[in-house]
Amino acid sequence: TPLYSSAASDVYKRQDELCAPPTPTTHKSDQKMVYPKNLVLTDYHILLLFNDCIRAVSILNYETIYEEQFTLQQGKLLDLVKDSISNSVYLYTTKAIYRYKITQEDRNVWRLYLDKEEFHLALSHCQENPAFKDIVLTKQAEVYYKNKEYVKGEYLFFFLCCKNKI
Numbered sequence: 001t002p003l004y005s006s007a008a009s010d011v012y013k014r015q016d017e018l019c020a021p022p023t024p025t026t027h028k029s030d031q032k033m034v035y036p037k038n039l040v041l042t043d044y045h046i047l048l049l050f051n052d053c054i055r056a057v058s059i060l061n062y063e064t065i066y067e068e069q070f071t072l073q074q075g076k077l078l079d080l081v082k083d084s085i086s087n088s089v090y091l092y093t094t095k096a097i098y099r100y101k102i103t104q105e106d107r108n109v110w111r112l113y114l115d116k117e118e119f120h121l122a123l124s125h126c127q128e129n130p131a132f133k134d135i136v137l138t139k140q141a142e143v144y145y146k147n148k149e150y151v152k153g154e155y156l157f158f159f160l161c162c163k164n165k166i
Contacts, residue, residue: 040082040089045106047089049080054091054100060112114139134160 036048045065048055054077056066070077075093082089091098097125110132113122119140126132137156144153 037077038080040080042082042102042105043090044109047100049091051077053077054080058108058112061115073116074153110136117143119143 006042020040034050036050038049040047041059044059045056046059048057048150053067053069055064057064070093075095078092078094080089080109087102089100091100107127108125110122110125113119113125114136117139119136122136123133126136141153141156141160144150144156
């Protein structure tokens, strides 16, 4: 499920985190806020274009999952554009055009929702993988036990146990 409406407001609220300096080697006292030149929003990520790099950040947990630095030899970074039909993102420099193909963007979404204990969403993103579903249901049963909801936890454990024997 695309997260466009909630993602846009979350991005605005967390802009300080997203716009942190692209070079992690600088010291905290030397860091200043660096705002992106452009951004592209996908179903689960935001791609940020800075003066010297492109960064992909997960909308679900705000972790940087990809970052690529560019030098002047590759050209000055100009713009970032998304082609929704081909599901590609194009990065334009003064010397070249780079294509980023977005594939299997949702492959780990189930685990991010699991970490947030949003079990319904985690199950809906398991991509029909029975092992992933078992992990989600087991974690959900453990949370039920932790919250002293023993009947719900027992039901899930019973379901998992019987499902594997049938």
